[in-house]
Amino acid sequence: MDETSFKLLAKYLPSTYVQQAKDARNTTNFLFNQLLEKRKWPEEGWSERDIEILLDELASLDSNNFLKNHGVGEREARIASSLVAKRNFHLGHGLGRSGDLTEVQPKAAGSSVLYQLTNDLAKDALRTLGVPDVKACFVAPLATGMSLTLIFLCLRQQQPKARYIIWSRIDQKSCFKSITTAGFEPIIVEPILNGEELVTDTEKIETIMKQIDPDLIACVMTTTSCFAPRACDDVETVAVLCKIYRVAHVINNAYGVQSTKCMHVIQQASKKGRVDAFVQSTDKNFMVPVGGTIIAGFDKCFVSKISQCYPGRASSSPIVDLFITLLSLGSKEYKSLARERKQLFQLLKEGLAKIASRFGQRVLDTPGNSISIGISLPSVKDPKSLTQLGSQLFLRCVSGTRVVSNLESKVINGHEFRNWGAHHSNYPTGYLTAAATIGMTALDVEQFLQRLTKVMESWSTKTIPIVSPSLTNGH
Amino acid sequence: MDETSFKLLAKYLPSTYVQQAKDARNTTNFLFNQLLEKRKWPEEGWSERDIEILLDELASLDSNNFLKNHGVGEREARIASSLVAKRNFHLGHGLGRSGDLTEVQPKAAGSSVLYQLTNDLAKDALRTLGVPDVKACFVAPLATGMSLTLIFLCLRQQQPKARYIIWSRIDQKSCFKSITTAGFEPIIVEPILNGEELVTDTEKIETIMKQIDPDLIACVMTTTSCFAPRACDDVETVAVLCKIYRVAHVINNAYGVQSTKCMHVIQQASKKGRVDAFVQSTDKNFMVPVGGTIIAGFDKCFVSKISQCYPGRASSSPIVDLFITLLSLGSKEYKSLARERKQLFQLLKEGLAKIASRFGQRVLDTPGNSISIGISLPSVKDPKSLTQLGSQLFLRCVSGTRVVSNLESKVINGHEFRNWGAHHSNYPTGYLTAAATIGMTALDVEQFLQRLTKVMESWSTKTIPIVSPSLTNGH
């Protein structure tokens, strides 16, 4: 509706109602304009209705939604199914142009604005949540593994001779594969055992840097958020080394946005040393479906090169999901959820400590991990009996626990990993992990602890533990 | 509802109604079961209602939708916004596992089935539409450019020494960038001018193959669908050469599924020669939003390697869009739209011929292009005046035309392209192209022709053509 519409409405309504309706409309427009002008993550969440109206407004700027448009190109964003059209808010053109993921699309002005806004909101979110110095970022329509690959491919373009990526071992296959798929050879640096915690072997990293021509090293990849008993990598020290030895540094901050600790170390690392890019999953940190990351950095130019590296267009779906969610939550609600997560982490830890002690076990001491918690499991003859513990929990509708029996090996792309899953060839005990992540509720913790107790009870009666040497000795 | 529900309904309803309701329900279940069993693209389209119910059923198999599920992992597919949840049918886990895009996800059985089904439907669609011999395919949640990059990265893993990709020039930036982003060096083979048509320089391709060690060549990339006056590549001959010289062959079948011609040459190429993979955009061929491709091939093992190459998870959104659309259209409706496209191609050609002749121009003779049509434009002093033609059409809500002024050059990733846009360094005339693609309507053609006439009228009065040598001479 426009000025003319409101004039016409005067035939339907008394003038005071028309005036009030206009005022109300202006209030909504003001909300939109504030967003367009400030490009900041709003503190107060928006109603779904306002978000939908804004999305409709933006979609109206895309040529496929022009009432009089007629297309004679090969890509006209025609959408055959109205179900598909609706779930995509009639946005059909995706993101980017051939030249650059973040470039404006002539046929899709609305989609282009939407993408820019989402990137702005994402940047503001990273700043608000602990990395105030971040300079640029974009939301990649790729999950973490592929986003890392994209960064590595970009690094290759800058440094064509590079062959290696130094990698502080973390036993998640996609991290490893992100290296090999990009065509690099990983130099695996196993973390060292500090008490019960696995921490970054910065010495070894430095040794490697000294040994190998820096032109051959694409980057070091570190990881913040991870499963206990691995700790958040010592990204600060690595950043300093990278600065000294002129090696790029890429941080996998997979689900670290929800943890002030993870965010803080990135901020510090950027101050003291070198951080070229850090990547965070949108699904794990912002509770959207799998499919996006925020690729961020402290150098506008490098971040821009990454997005320029992306060949062609991409799905805007992960961007739309994040846009809606950021607006819907607002920073206030997000922070409140993050605080709640922290409290539930404590609750989970205490609950696990009780259960562990009841079965003669203990919570692994991993002060460097603020999200995931491990409890030791008795040594058993058959490692399968440990795995059963996980399956039984899963069958009782507990998802997300991880049992590491400490005896498996795995070959991935030709590299053998002893004790795959443990991040370490020689971790002294089997264990079970659980994590407190954003969006979790007290009921989740409570139900998990109850079901774990039941499963442990039935399991411990059936399983004969090996008399095992006390873990605390000798570490 | 289950058996018990129907027993309980007997308290609400006469038994005959209960029986009839059960029968009706069985009919729907039968529809679903046929799909699960046959894994074929149904001939008759489904109603949106049935599609939604099936999607709801599948989503119910994902653990995040289990009523009693409690998650303690780092990725539990929690969805913060109900707007986001609904538009994704409560599917949150995306696709794939770290190991393989097509692997079953333990927490997301429904999503896994959905993906397998979509891949099955896509395979059947390719078979139905002209490539009966296709052996395997998967829907990649990536647009064409990035999908090509993924295939090239996979080829590198198989052939670590490879450095080059032989590329039959097509002036779409993302095609070129798919090579450089993957870290390869393109060997550009410019098409040759045959009359007014640009056709594959197969001789030069063979020459290169003879000259260079095949271990250094990752593949040849050809393209089927393209803008006139470039023709569909001679993929059959290239395939034969690839077989002879043991070089991989990747076909960009971007929007060729809608053209029986493009599909036919792929089928033939696979019989006579070598085709490792061919890629088709889901948006351009199946009228879904940008974001997916079908990566297909004639060797199960190689296609599987490509999907295994993908590191980690991915958005399921492009898959959901395609799944809905394939079921919604059914093969019957799709074929009917494809036939309509063919008729509109004729209509468009005839209309353009009339307009062209009125302004002393002609339709370029490009029998090898079944989708895009070009009309010559007069030579002008200032190439910008040609570009204005395109802008004026765009401002009159005609999208998709392409004006090639034949005088621009462009440097992409260090490679200079003379006459960028023309697929050729030296095309003898400027021209305007338009395409007849699937989903187009007669009204689109009619309106385009009307508006083009008006724009040409006003434009020709303002523009002074250079007296130019007749184009037909000398070519």
Place this chain on the structure above:
Amino acid sequence: MDETSFKLLAKYLPSTYVQQAKDARNTTNFLFNQLLEKRKWPEEGWSERDIEILLDELASLDSNNFLKNHGVGEREARIASSLVAKRNFHLGHGLGRSGDLTEVQPKAAGSSVLYQLTNDLAKDALRTLGVPDVKACFVAPLATGMSLTLIFLCLRQQQPKARYIIWSRIDQKSCFKSITTAGFEPIIVEPILNGEELVTDTEKIETIMKQIDPDLIACVMTTTSCFAPRACDDVETVAVLCKIYRVAHVINNAYGVQSTKCMHVIQQASKKGRVDAFVQSTDKNFMVPVGGTIIAGFDKCFVSKISQCYPGRASSSPIVDLFITLLSLGSKEYKSLARERKQLFQLLKEGLAKIASRFGQRVLDTPGNSISIGISLPSVKDPKSLTQLGSQLFLRCVSGTRVVSNLESKVINGHEFRNWGAHHSNYPTGYLTAAATIGMTALDVEQFLQRLTKVMESWSTKTIPIVSPSLTNGH
């Protein structure tokens, strides 16, 4: 978005895209403004997207959707469930005020405009479809029976002494109950048998009018659309009588809008005689869910009195459904569906004739019914065997047939009806009816005829007909 928004967009987009987006927006606004200004049923249907945007715009004018509104009344249109909010487009205030159903609501300007617009569109639809002289109408959120009751209650207020309603018998319970619920006593005038057709006994109606003080007669109620073998009432003659004897005349035009014949007789009746109001179901004529009627008339003042008679507010749901549907179809599509219906009526008739003759029966000759068709059934000992025919069809998923065994009686509110269902105490044969109504498809007709044949086959082998006198004799 407003002017300011577009200025802000210039930071995101090149100015030409901003301009084009504004143009596109103006096109949409123009569409809306045309509707607001002309208040006519558009010829071309609107897209769902445009309809939804307009509904959102209108809902934004309701105070419960004002961003800053705070309510301290007892009715603030708070909507607890977001599912409910969405399905109602956030419209919560319903229709009307205590004073009048069509009055503007201060808190719900948008809903008020929506209602006025729907009434305007409905009026234009009635005019377009055959009653050009209609002066006023409103969409009542009541189905046909209750709408008739409302009119009768209004007549009572005008004529407090009235006790009777003269009713040309039609065997639909709700028609009869609309009289008794309104507190009137029906004077039942049975139609007379003209050949095989049941036609209005206008003589008897006149006799009654002569006998009874007109002050005691609230009105005559006639019916247009009905099940064969009853014909459309002779509303023209009744209208003339009503004019002469100063008796109100209410026409139940239940599903007559789809039939040019039914509409024509109403138009003629209004010219020659007296028609106070005529009522048409929205679901049966416009393919929306049950729940609304259009109450129309030729005297603005009387129609207005009916809407003023409605005490309090009402659901706007039936209005929203009709509004969407009228815009979505447009008059062109509706007329095309109406033409199709007419053709299917012929198809159905021919098909039934064939089947009937095969089983020694015939299509009843009812030229005065343009929607419903009857075929005679053999006389049988047990009338239940006739009813089984209907059940068997229903179990084979044919809905809507009606078998009249011609032997049942029914007492409704103290009145006994012999041969309930036949509209006549003494119809000479049992029969089965089927109707061709708007929205029907050729597949519906074809499948019905197939299934009827099968059912008749199996039924006729099991049933022993009484040797019955030929029906055609003696009529």
Place this chain on the structure above:
Amino acid sequence: MDETSFKLLAKYLPSTYVQQAKDARNTTNFLFNQLLEKRKWPEEGWSERDIEILLDELASLDSNNFLKNHGVGEREARIASSLVAKRNFHLGHGLGRSGDLTEVQPKAAGSSVLYQLTNDLAKDALRTLGVPDVKACFVAPLATGMSLTLIFLCLRQQQPKARYIIWSRIDQKSCFKSITTAGFEPIIVEPILNGEELVTDTEKIETIMKQIDPDLIACVMTTTSCFAPRACDDVETVAVLCKIYRVAHVINNAYGVQSTKCMHVIQQASKKGRVDAFVQSTDKNFMVPVGGTIIAGFDKCFVSKISQCYPGRASSSPIVDLFITLLSLGSKEYKSLARERKQLFQLLKEGLAKIASRFGQRVLDTPGNSISIGISLPSVKDPKSLTQLGSQLFLRCVSGTRVVSNLESKVINGHEFRNWGAHHSNYPTGYLTAAATIGMTALDVEQFLQRLTKVMESWSTKTIPIVSPSLTNGH
């Protein structure tokens, strides 16, 4: 999906996943079956997803959604617009049959079950919320005024001689019109002033009952929830009188469900005296859009007669809205909202007291009203200046206040009401009311008080009060 489907899934998934998916499905079915079996308002609210799935399941039982159904009747629930179909969950047949609103529809088994379930849930809700002895109820697709009319029409059928309804005056037009539209003559009993509160004149009611032949009195209508300074009627005493004098008693419990007080007096009245029916608005009590009531009573037979009185079918929309909302909230959440309302009532009262005292006014002492609060306003020369107060609040986006200037009169259907709006011909002061109703938030109260203060400030500087006699004297 059925057993066969799960067998087929074994080709897609490991058997443990299939098993777990089946288990999850059973959990959902169990939820549905519990509802179907117990017919109780669940304590815990359901997720929107589960509600939608149940609605889909129920809709699948309606013949218009049978895959193979072909309709040849005049009412086949065809839905032309898919937007309309979706918003109605593909339910097209509405409620009821000609015979009875609550009767099962052969073509719409699912709709019929839905309606029965909603009625069951509504009954359980009334019981849970304070009227445990309620025997029967149904949700009428009519707002309060028309529902009262329906009850009165039903009373007429039982008592054909009745002419009068005794009505304890409440100044809401629709209440009054519900009487006149039903064709009755109201005998208006003005409440009496008790302190500042208006309470039921039970003596006068008894006097009338003594004077008039009970056969001429259709019923007494009392009202619970109302605007201050009127109190909830003394329904208990009236009920006792009705029992003694054998007069029917209908209670308008408009928005009283949210108040334990209003519910309690109804329960008590039913025990001590006579209550034939009580009516409550679904929108005001359950936060759904306007359009429904729950008509309840303590005699199954009478309640059933009311629903049988309804002629024909009706919209199921208000029923669907209530069904969703009751399931979505669950009794726990509703009770919590009701408790919150009670607290906000105190907050509002205290806030108003402060503001009132600041401007030399006071909160009216009305202990018999638990929802609405009045504050006195100064006497002014021009009553319009009082009304301006309300308008100014409305323009500042405060809706729902009511200013009674105490000087207006109104004629409705021939009856003159002095001081219309005040429920009394002679209330001693002007006043402003505000109400605390369910769904209100603390922010609503806070913002209202702030804006009221501002408006009062600006208003009091402009308005010259008449020196008025102290209100507390003489009453």
